[in-house]
Amino acid sequence: MGKYTAALVPLKASIARVRVETSNVRTYYVKLPDGLELPKPGQFNMLYVHGVGEVPISVSDLDEESRVVAHTVRFVGSVTKTFELLREGDLIGFRGPYGIGWPMDAAYGKNIVLVAGGIGLPPLRPVIREVARNRSAVGKLIILYGARTPEDLMFSYEYGDYESIPNTEFYVTVDKPSEGWRGNVGVVTNLIKHVDVDPSESYAFICGPEIMMKFAVRELLKRGFKTNKIYLSLERRMKCGVGLCGHCQMGPYFVCKHGPVFPLWFISRYFWVDQI
Amino acid sequence: MSLTGLYVGRAVSLRILFSELRRLGYVVIGYKVVDGVLRLGELNSFEELAHDVEDIQSPGKYSLVSGDFYRHGPDSPKRFLYPPTLTLFKVSSEWVVSVPAYEERNIAFFGLKPCDLASIKVLDKILLGVDEYYTSLRKNLVLVVENCVSPGGTCFCSTMNTGPRARDSFDLAYTRLNDKLVVEAGSELGLKLLNLLEVEPIDDVTYERFEVMMRNASEKARAGFELNGLPEELELRIESKTYEEIVEKCLGCANCNMVCPTCFCFDVFDVPLIDGSAERVRVWDGCLNFTYGQVAGGHFRPDLWARYRHFVLHKLAYWIKQFGMYGCVGCGRCITWCPTGIDLRETVKKVLRGGKGG
Ligand SMILES: Cc1cc2nc3c(=O)[nH]c(=O)nc-3n(C[C@H](O)[C@H](O)[C@H](O)COP(=O)(O)OP(=O)(O)OC[C@H]3O[C@@H](n4cnc5c(N)ncnc54)[C@H](O)[C@@H]3O)c2cc1C
Ligand code: SF4
Ligand code: SF4
Ligand code: FES
Numbered sequence: 001m002g003k004y005t006a007a008l009v010p011l012k013a014s015i016a017r018v019r020v021e022t023s024n025v026r027t028y029y030v031k032l033p034d035g036l037e038l039p040k041p042g043q044f045n046m047l048y049v050h051g052v053g054e055v056p057i058s059v060s061d062l063d064e065e066s067r068v069v070a071h072t073v074r075f076v077g078s079v080t081k082t083f084e085l086l087r088e089g090d091l092i093g094f095r096g097p098y099g100i101g102w103p104m105d106a107a108y109g110k111n112i113v114l115v116a117g118g119i120g121l122p123p124l125r126p127v128i129r130e131v132a133r134n135r136s137a138v139g140k141l142i143i144l145y146g147a148r149t150p151e152d153l154m155f156s157y158e159y160g161d162y163e164s165i166p167n168t169e170f171y172v173t174v175d176k177p178s179e180g181w182r183g184n185v186g187v188v189t190n191l192i193k194h195v196d197v198d199p200s201e202s203y204a205f206i207c208g209p210e211i212m213m214k215f216a217v218r219e220l221l222k223r224g225f226k227t228n229k230i231y232l233s234l235e236r237r238m239k240c241g242v243g244l245c246g247h248c249q250m251g252p253y254f255v256c257k258h259g260p261v262f263p264l265w266f267i268s269r270y271f272w273v274d275q276i
Numbered sequence: 277m278s279l280t281g282l283y284v285g286r287a288v289s290l291r292i293l294f295s296e297l298r299r300l301g302y303v304v305i306g307y308k309v310v311d312g313v314l315r316l317g318e319l320n321s322f323e324e325l326a327h328d329v330e331d332i333q334s335p336g337k338y339s340l341v342s343g344d345f346y347r348h349g350p351d352s353p354k355r356f357l358y359p360p361t362l363t364l365f366k367v368s369s370e371w372v373v374s375v376p377a378y379e380e381r382n383i384a385f386f387g388l389k390p391c392d393l394a395s396i397k398v399l400d401k402i403l404l405g406v407d408e409y410y411t412s413l414r415k416n417l418v419l420v421v422e423n424c425v426s427p428g429g430t431c432f433c434s435t436m437n438t439g440p441r442a443r444d445s446f447d448l449a450y451t452r453l454n455d456k457l458v459v460e461a462g463s464e465l466g467l468k469l470l471n472l473l474e475v476e477p478i479d480d481v482t483y484e485r486f487e488v489m490m491r492n493a494s495e496k497a498r499a500g501f502e503l504n505g506l507p508e509e510l511e512l513r514i515e516s517k518t519y520e521e522i523v524e525k526c527l528g529c530a531n532c533n534m535v536c537p538t539c540f541c542f543d544v545f546d547v548p549l550i551d552g553s554a555e556r557v558r559v560w561d562g563c564l565n566f567t568y569g570q571v572a573g574g575h576f577r578p579d580l581w582a583r584y585r586h587f588v589l590h591k592l593a594y595w596i597k598q599f600g601m602y603g604c605v606g607c608g609r610c611i612t613w614c615p616t617g618i619d620l621r622e623t624v625k626k627v628l629r630g631g632k633g634g
Contacts, residue, residue, distance in 0.1 A: 008544075008556075009365045009375055050367055051554030053546050077572035091371050209574075237571050239544050244406070245561070246541030247568060249586070250576075252594035273514055275582030 007242050010048045010093030016068055021154050024075045032067040033094055041126035042101025042261045046241045048093025053079035056238040060122035072122035098241040099260045102127055102205050111139040111197040115216045117146050117188050117208025121154045123233055124207050132165045140197055141168040146188025150174050150181045192219040199224035207233040227265035234260050251276055277444045278460040284482050285475035287457045292472055294322045302384035312340055314349030334429040336617025347428045350613055352392055352537030357410050362558045369552030378409050384418035390439030391607040393421050395537030397445055401599045402540055423451040425489045430608030432499035438605045440493040458486050499621040507593040518627045519581040525616040528580050532610035533562020538603050563587050
């Protein structure tokens with residue numbers, strides 16, 4: 001069988017656990033089918049719902065020993081909305097892992113700044129986990145996270161864990177506060193003022209809506225970050241995940257296989273171009 | 277590469293080639309006239325191969341008249357090698373995943389034009405050894421190519437270096453000079469086929485005529501821009517407003533993508549069946565379609581000019597970076613089959629000139 005036709009055929013996987021995150025986000029813990037590689041932070045899998053469709057979803061957590069992989073899904077369209085019906089023990093189709101993830105090796109020995117907007121936090125959570133596990137390998141960890149409202153904040157049950165990681169700063173903001181919110185209000189890029197690190201010794205990883213990433217990049221460039229130290233996870237329509245259906249093209253790049261994580265210098269010729 | 281150099285025989289012996297390919301068990305596919313259009317299809321007899329017709333092509337227009345040379349119609353080899361719809365797999369209600377077995381077929385394209393031969397070379401780069409269906413058909417594919425003595429009104433293969441004479445990658449290439457046939461073989465099989473024809477090494481007079489014909493044809497199939505430096509010139513003008521001017525006429529129908537012999541993009545659909553099973557089906561898609569860049573809660577190319585720009589830049593700039601060759605072979609189909617006659621050649625020239633708004 002040809003590599004690619006085979007690559008589009010999913011393996012059967014069962015849902016080990018479902019965790020409700022917010023009103024329209026749940027995390028699905030899936031047992032990695034035999035033979036598949038363990039995903040790296042920033043990689044994604046293609047999840048298929050029987051008879052409904054297939055969507056690219058980033059890995060939001062990973063237990064290497066039990067080979068259980070978490071995917072945090074926001075219900076927004078025809079496929080993701082059917083995820084709401086999935087329960088522990090249900091089967092889904094699974095293929096991956098795909099793409100190039102966060103440059104963990106390069107970031108060892110440096111500071112890491114994470115900038116996440118909305119559903120952009122789940123793809124960065126494995127980075128936080130890795131730093132926590134291997135604390136001395138990385139310098140300072142700064143986490144900046146923004147959501148629309150306090151109710152949209154993801155993983156709020158574990159913010160205490162983030163804050164207790166040594167040499168770590170964690171800032172949260174919301175666009176629209178609700179009653180009782182005593183934290184920051186405003187867009188996540190406002191938090192970049194807290195980034196008190198030497199840019200030449202630091203990496204910034206950004207994940208969120210494209211417009212938010214553009215603002216974040218501008219702020220980081222202003223603070224002296226060079227284009228080879230800023231990494232972004234791009235989003236595009238995806239139908240195959242393996243560089244063939246064409247949909248995810250951004251200029252000459254297939255986001256699914258050349259990305260989804262790119263250093264800014266790599267894509268800067270195209271990143272700023274309207275509707276590229 | 278030619279294995280033999282040029283030989284000359286009689287045009288009527290094309291029939292012998294056809295019969296031999298059939299005898300060897302090939303499904304012979306060539307142009308036939310269907311509803312006033314040249315369509316690629318299986319030929320059961322040599323008579324079915326289109327003859328005594330000519331296709332008149334210009335931006336947005338296509339018609340068949342009587343004549344003695346034709347180029348092509350809306351179909352390209354892609355239609356057979358990378359079909360418009362293909363079932364990828366089926367999942368039963370008990371979650372048994374099965375992949376359909378593809379029937380083995382030995383296909384011979386008969387009378388394919390050099391631009392379409394070139395399109396197979398482009399698809400090879402993308403699909404060979406990667407797509408199972410394509411690879412299985414490609415393995416035993418036979419390519420009998422007819423050089424174009426008379427390029428049509430939308431052809432620009434000379435500019436794209438793909439025609440009007442095929443230079444390599446064919447089994448057999450022939451050129452009709454009235455009742456004479458100039459042939460060369462490019463493979464072992466081509467050599468065997470050539471040996472069935474009553475041919476002799478080309479004489480000086482015929483050679484001279486052949487050369488003049490091909491030179492004239494080559495002059496006719498120019499786009500009016502040069503390839504040299506084109507990808508970088510186009511990318512330097514990536515924010516050109518010319519695309520906005522051009523799409524004032526564009527309907528966003530994606531005909532250009534569908535008729536293009538190299539566009540490979542596909543969408544995937546899920547078809548639930550009555551027995552509780554479901555199929556995933558791959559279907560041709562194109563970057564001019566509105567949904568192509570649409571995502572839940574957003575759109576990366578909501579404006580038509582951005583989608584059209586992607587088409588142009590993918591063919592003539594990005595493809596070089598992705599696959600080391602151009603994605604356009606100069607067949608002119610996107611020009612002919614555009615309902616409003618948007619002309620890729622003119623677009624490129626206009627973008628290079630700087631258009632109205634630069
Ligand atoms: C690399 C990558 C990682 C992602 N990680 C996550 C994640 O961790 N959590 C999460 O909730 N979402 C994630 N997304 C977005 C998620 O894939 C879309 O929300 C989802 O595809 C929407 O599908 P739908 O069928 O519900 O929507 P519809 O609008 O009905 O979409 C129909 C089809 O279009 C395609 N499509 C639509 N929107 C997108 C999109 N935004 N991105 C890619 N394909 C799309 C899909 O093939 C989808 O099945 C990620 C996207 C990418 C590209
Ligand atoms: S872009 Fe147009 S001219 Fe070029 S190969 Fe495709 S259909 Fe032919
Ligand atoms: S992106 Fe557009 S031009 Fe490129 S192959 Fe796909 S449909 Fe064709
Ligand atoms: S998702 Fe199909 S090419 Fe990237």
